[in-house]
Amino acid sequence: MHIKSYNINVACFCNENFTKSLEELKSFFGFNLISKNINDEDLKANKFHAIITDLDNNKKKFIHDTNIPKILIQKDIQGSKPKESFGLVAKLPLNVVQFNQDVIDVCKKHEFNKNSLIKIKDYTLDKNARTLIKENTKLQVTEKEIIFIEMLYSSQKPLSRDYILKNIWNYSSETDTHTVETHIYRLRQKIKKKFEDNNFIKNSKDGYSF
DSSP, rough: OOOOOOOOOOEEOOHHHHHHHHHHHHGGSSSSSOOSSSOOOHHHHHHHHEEESSOSOOOOHHHHHHOSSSSESSSSOOOSSOSSOOEEEEESOOOOOOOOHHHHHHHHHHHHHTTTTETTTTTEEEETTTTTEEEEEEEEOHHHHHHHHHHHHHOSOEEEEEEEHHHSOOTTTTOOTTTHHHHHHHHHHHHHHOOOOSSSEEEEEEEEEE
């Protein structure tokens, strides 16, 4: 059976017997199972996309604190749910084919969500959900507004009106000079009304910036 391989590294922190069983199944996994010579520096350096655990180990606190997906292995998933938040709870005995796909799906979903989030000042821009978030308050933004905010964030210098016209709203430089100002004014008003923030987007003689 051909197994499609992905560049996904999964750390295993399980009891010795279960770890040995997983090692014997490695050829059926489309991810890289790593169970030996894992140190704290590797974990802190985000070298892994997920952690498989049965919580029967000496790294319970670290596993709980890390932001990467945790995959819990337990004999019975019925009844009370575990206190920690897990990306996947797998019941023994495992369906190897399903387990392999579930682990890959959890990792890919996490990477997709991570790449869709941009931290700007005290805000988070969620490109996938098209929302600008500050604490528990969310503001819906348009696709063009997302592109504009992302370009401002990525730029090392203020963006000029002509640059914004051409690269974001796809207008020529001969377009009415108020076009950019109108779009950005509406966005700034939305942000001011929702977050009471007048300084999220700044405007100077050089252009727009954060």
